[in-house]
Amino acid sequence: MTGTSAGQTGLVVRIPEAEPAVGQWRERLDPVAREGVPAHVTVLFPFLPASAIDEGVLTALGEVFGRHRSFQAGFERCGRFPGLLYLAPEPDAPFRRLTEAVVERWPETPPYGGKYGDPVPHLTVAQRLDDAALLEKAEADITSRLPFTAQVSSVDLVAHDGTRWQHRRSFPLAP
Incomplete structure (x- = not known):
């Protein structure tokens, strides 16, 4: 969710359970953390422009995720990844299925604009960083705080207002 501009949107799964392990590192090494994005696994970015998201789209998102x-x-x-440190969710298949379901409904929104072939679900800790020593230090500290488990029960729509990411709506998954 880097290189964003006003009106861009994304679909994310918040992972609050990650904050004790990664919060201080994300605040320091992940620019989107400073723009208001909590620890998360991205389902789809970018999604539709904010101006294209109406009640029909919101209803359809609710139906897609409710399945x-x-x-x-x-x-x-x-x-x-090059310049990026992340946490890997296991299993990652449920995250992949969420992404696939959104892309099936909105094929004009490929993950990361189609930049990567098969995007890997991940929780970004540091990005755009070429300081190998700092990445090693962050990874060692975070690894000492693992493992943890997260309950995934909803997907959030977030939108960039030009300065910060704002929560727009949460869509529950089936119990």
């Missing part, structure tokens, strides 16, 4: 059951995800390890 998926809530689930638990464990976070036991860190992973890396």
Whole structure:
């Protein structure tokens, strides 16, 4: 959710259980944390422009997510992409199914604009960082605070207002 502008939206699963392990690092090393985004696993970014989200879209999102059951995800390890440190959810298949369901309904919204072939569900801790020593330090500290489990029971629609990300709506998963 980097390089955002006013009117962009995303669909995310908040993971409040992650905050004790990653909160201080995200605040320091993840720009979107400073823009109001809590620890999360992205379901889809970017989604539709905020100006295109009306009651019909909100109703459809509720229907799409309501067909998926809530689930638990464990976070036991860190992973890396170039310049990025993340936590890997296990299992990741339920997150993938949520993404696939949204893209099936709105095929014009491929994950990350189609930039990556098969996006990997992850909880970003640090991004756009080329300081290997700092990444190592963060990873060692976070690893010492793992594992934890999160209950996933909803997906949130967030929108960027030009400065910060704002929560727009939560969509419950089936119990």
